[in-house]
Amino acid sequence: DTGVSQDPRHKITKRGQNVTFRCDPISEHNRLYWYRQTLGQGPEFLTYFQNEAQLEKSRLLSDRFSAERPKGSFSTLEIQRTEQGDSAMYLCASSHRTGGMNTEAFFGQGTRLTVV
């Protein structure tokens, strides 16, 4: 396993269009997280899944954002009707929880979204 992979690495879209990003976590990891990072800031938590269940969503995740992890493996993050303020790096991370212990999060290289 080569780690967390994200696709695409870069996306340029026009305002108002919908975009979808994909994340493939480390294969044995049951937890998957999405973060957003804007220039000069640290990553901000958006949402996380344990297996296929979405267990927490940040208030940063507006109604235009939806995330899925249908089979408990890969995940998608969709942004509808994109706005210029959505321009950011979207990071995916995965970790494994077993017996009350949790590994640290391993991050992908991110998808950089530019809304023009």
Next chain:
Amino acid sequence: GDSVTQMEGPVTLSEEAFLTINCTYTATGYPSLFWYVQYPGEGLQLLLKATKADDKGSNKGFEATYRKETTSFHLEKGSVQVSDSAVYFCALSERTGGFKTIFGAGTRLFVKA
């Protein structure tokens, strides 16, 4: 809620200088603490971690000690190299619920030859 505060950058040092990047945290529980590094054009990489008080995390010459009494996790390196130029993020992870990671704003380090 939980939060992380780290010193603002950029920090500019000459090669072989001593590095300290300060980090303090606020947490309701007893978190694990991390330093992540982001090199230009790359993703976040875990640099080091500590999971309990007085633990010292170390990697690639970098060190940080979990200080519960001062709620701090300062990053140090005795002799920096040009290749250490990057953005460094201090972070904590809750031990309950989602175990999500909360990051500081990052400190950019420039090392001059």
